[in-house]
Amino acid sequence: MSDEPAYKRPRIQRPRSPSPVYKLDDEDDSYEPYVPVAQRRQAKLAKLTSWGANAEKEKAKRLQEEQEERDDEEREEERRREKARKERTLLMEAQEVHDRKAAEDAKKTAAEKAEEEDAEILAAIAARRKLASDLELAKGVQYTEPLKTSWRPPKFVRDRTEEENRRIREKYHIIVEGEDLPPPIENFTDMKVPESLVKFLKSKRITKPTPIQLQGIPAAFSGRDMIGIAFTGSGKTLAFCLPLIMFALEEEARLPFIRGEGPVGVILCPSRELATQTYENILTWTDALAKDGRYPRLNTLLCIGGISMSEQSHVLNKGLHIVVATPGRLIDMLEKKRFTFDNCKYLCMDEADRMIDLGFEEDVRNIMSFFKRQRQTLLFSATMPRKIQDFAQQSLVKPVLVNVGRAGAANLDVLQVVEYVKQEAKMVYLLECLQKTPPPVIIFSENKNEVDDIQEYLLLKGVEAVAIHGSKTQEERQYAIKAFKSGAKDVMVASGVASKGLDFNDIQHVIIFSMPKEIEDYVHQIGRTGRSGKTGIATTFVNMNTPEQTLLDLKYLLMEAGQKVPPFLQSIEDPRAAQGGALKGCPVCGGLGHGLSNCPKLEDAQRRQMASHRISDDRGGY
C-alpha cells in the first residue's frame, strides 16, 4: 500500500501577480476569476457611477416627459376652459339678445308683430322681377322719360295754377300722385276731342267726363304712363280707349297704314267677353269719327280665343291700328307673325291687377317682349291693391297715379243688402228676391254647376234666364250676352270670372247667390249695377258656409260705404281688434277684415304659382 490518498486534491495554482486572470479549466464553468477587492471596488464604483449617470439621464428624461405631458394636459385644459368660456359668452350674448327681443316684443302690440310678419311677406313679394320684357331686362334697357306727344292742353288750362288744379281734383275726389302732373280738364271739347265724337258721345248721354276721365284722359293724351283706379262703372273704358284712338288717327293722318303695318296700340283684357265689349265700344267710336268725313277710318282687330281669325282677315289685309286682345290669343298671333309690335307704342291693361297679379305676370312679360320701342303703358282697374300699385309703378316711366275713391272700395251708388239664407232655402228665396226689382237682373254664383242648376230652376219656374260660365262655348257665351243685352232675356246667371268688367245697360239688381271668397270679386260683382251715375241694388246670400273672414271683409266694406250692417254681421268680432293697434286693410287684396298672413287671394296666387311650377317641372322645366 502506498501512502498517497486515493483522492487527489486539485492543486490550486495561485496567480503570481494580481493582474492576470487565469482560467483553470475550460470545462470548469463554476470557476470565477479572482478580482482583487480594490479592483472590484473600483469597478463597482465605476459601474455604479455609470449606472447612476444613466439613471439620472433616464430620470431627467422621464421627468421632462412627465413635465411635457403635464404641460400638454394643462394646455389642453386651458383650451377646454377657453372654449367653455367662449361658449358661455356666446350663450350669454344670445340669451341677452333673446331677452332683449323678448322685452321689445313684449312692448309691441300683437298688431305690430303682425305688421312685421306682413313686412317680411311683402319683402318676398317685392323681390319679384320688374314688369318689363325679358329683352329689356336682359339688355338693361331703361326708359327714363315719358313719351312725347303733340297734344297740349288749351292755353287757359295751361295758365292755371297748381292750386287751381288741386281744387278741381278735390271737387271730384280725385287723388293723384306723380311728377309733373297733367291738369284735370272738365269737358271733352277742352280736351280737344274731335267735335263729331263729342256729338256722338252726347247722343249716348255722355256729356261730361267722369272723374277718372277728366284726369285720366289728359294724362294719357300727354303720353304719360299711368295707373287708373276708379269704381266699377265709372267710365274707365273711354278713359283708356280715347287716347289710343287719337294716336291712331294722328299716325294714320301722317302716313296712311298699308297691309302689314300696325297696330299703334293694344288693349289687353283678362276675359274674352270684356275684350269683345271694349272692341265693340271702339268700333262705335271710330265709326262715328269716320262718318264725319274729316277723319280716316281706323281698323280694329279683336284678338281672342274661341273665334276664327279668318273672319277678320279683311282687317288683317289692311293696315291695322288697334288690337283688343286676351293674352293667350295675342301671344299666338304675335308668334305666328300675323302682325308685329314693331310700331306699337301704347299698351293698356284693363283689370290690370288681375293681369299682372301674382302668377299672371309671365304672359304680360312675354307680350312686352314683342315691343321694339318705348311704349306708353296704362293700367286700369276698380281694385288695385297697394302692393300691386307699387310693383307696377317700378315698371312704368314716371307714372301718374289717378285714384278716384279707395282702391277696392265699393261703388256708393249701389245699395248693398246682405241676407242670411240657409243653403237649402236659397233657390226658393231666389224667386222671391227676383220680385224686388224689374229686370234686368244678374245672379252670380262661384260654381259652374250651380250656375246651370239656377238657370234650370228659373226656366222651370218660367223665368227667361240665360247663363254664362267658363265651360260654355264661345257661341253660347256670345248668344247669352247678346240676348241679355238686347232685353230678350230678363235674367243672366253667371260665374264671377266670366262676367267681370261686363257693362250691361241699366242692371236693376245683382243677386250674389254664393258670396265669393275674395272681397274684390264681390266689389266687381255688385259693380254690374249702379253704373254711370244710376243707382242699383245688390242682394247677397250668406250662411254658415261663408267663411268668417269673408264675412268680416264684407262687414268692413259695408261700414266704409255707409251701408246697413245686419245684426249677424255686426256680431262678428275681429280677432285683430283684441290685439290693439290701428286696423289696416290687407295690402294684397285690399280687404279690410284681415291681414296679409291670412289673405285668401295670396293663398290662391301661391297655389296657382305652385301649380305652374309643378307643370313646368313635369315638362322638364326650362
Ligand SMILES: Nc1ncnc2c1ncn2[C@@H]1O[C@H](COP(=O)(O)OP(=O)(O)OP(=O)(O)O)[C@@H](O)[C@H]1O
Ligand atoms: N262720362 C260719362 N258720362 C255718362 N256715362 C258714361 C260716361 N263715360 C262712360 N259712361 C257709361 O258708363 C258705363 C260704364 O262705363 P265703363 O264700362 O267704362 O265702366 P268701367 O269703369 O270700365 O267699369 P268696370 O270696372 O266695371 O269695368 C258705360 O255704359 C258707359 O257708356
